[in-house]
Amino acid sequence: MTEPAAFPRIALCASQALVERGDAWVFDVLLWGRPARAFALRFEGRVVGYLNRCVHVAAEMDWQPGRFLDTQKRWIVCALHGATFEPSDGYCIAGPGRGQRLRALRVEEEGGQVWWWPDADVRPAPPPPAPTLS
Ligand code: FES
Numbered sequence: 001m002t003e004p005a006a007f008p009r010i011a012l013c014a015s016q017a018l019v020e021r022g023d024a025w026v027f028d029v030l031l032w033g034r035p036a037r038a039f040a041l042r043f044e045g046r047v048v049g050y051l052n053r054c055v056h057v058a059a060e061m062d063w064q065p066g067r068f069l070d071t072q073k074r075w076i077v078c079a080l081h082g083a084t085f086e087p088s089d090g091y092c093i094a095g096p097g098r099g100q101r102l103r104a105l106r107v108e109e110e111g112g113q114v115w116w117w118p119d120a121d122v123r124p125a126p127p128p129p130a131p132t133l134s
Contacts, residue, residue, distance in 0.1 A: 015112045015114055030125050046088070053102075054080065089104075
């Protein structure tokens with residue numbers, strides 16, 4: 001029997017928005033109550049999700065917004081100093097941080113939708129404030 005999730009799931013994007021080894025879906029989160037970013041991408045048919053925070057320095061890793069994979073579309077490579085991660089499990093196989101692992105998020109697909117389950121550490125960011133009329 002599966003344990004009930006502590007936090008309700010959140011719809012991230014339509015499944016079709018994530019193409020195999022394509023751009024990631026980047027979204028705002030709160031990491032221990034502070035603004036951070038996370039991403040979901042499709043690799044070998046499965047959607048994986050990670051905090052957008054390198055294990056070497058606490059910095060975002062994408063080359064351009066949503067671009068995490070190398071030119072061969074095989075590895076997640078940090079744009080700052082080249083730490084190289086296995087997309088399927090976030091394990092750092094080369095570069096600074098070798099042997100460490102990206103912080104994974106629980107993401108799943110159901111009904112043509114990609115879902116994210118927040119947890120005790122990584123929670124949804126509040127929506128931006130509504131524009132005001134002056
Ligand atoms: S910050 Fe990612 S390799 Fe240095």
